[in-house]
Amino acid sequence: MDSDMHKILVLNGPNLNLLGTRQPEVYGNETLAMLEKRCIDHGTALRLSVECEQTNHEGALLDALHGARGVYAGIILNAGAYTHTSVALMDAIYSIELPTVEVHLSNIHAREEFRHRSYISRAAIGQICGFGTQGYLMALDALKTHLTKDDAG
């Protein structure tokens, strides 16, 4: 990695390890490994160094966010169902002060009412949903633009 490359953490939450087999009509056929590889490759094309993590545990998501401080320049977060329930994750994003883009494979606003509320959105710089795995690449584009603006002062 070039020393001037920003590091980005792509963090996936509960049940996203099952991508490819989990409700493919909603979440598509791509596996998590395929998605992570696409993120890394797209990051390289944008001169971003991308690392990926997935966990099914809310506390582990909190630990990953806390640990990102001073290591990563930005975060792409799909918190899965914790999106709709976790004040703790929202507080963590506020606390670490790293630009965070919220991503969902599905269009959460077109689904059940309980998925319309996102605690993550309050603390994120923006939300991308409904574009399947392409949304993660769009989030990388958005972070690249955001960080380039910061670099320019």
Ligand SMILES: O=C1C[C@@](O)(C(=O)O)C[C@@H](O)[C@@H]1O
């Ligand atoms: O686990 C998930 C996946 C999801 O975050 C998405 O990527 O579309 C949407 C959430 O409502 C759901 O609980």
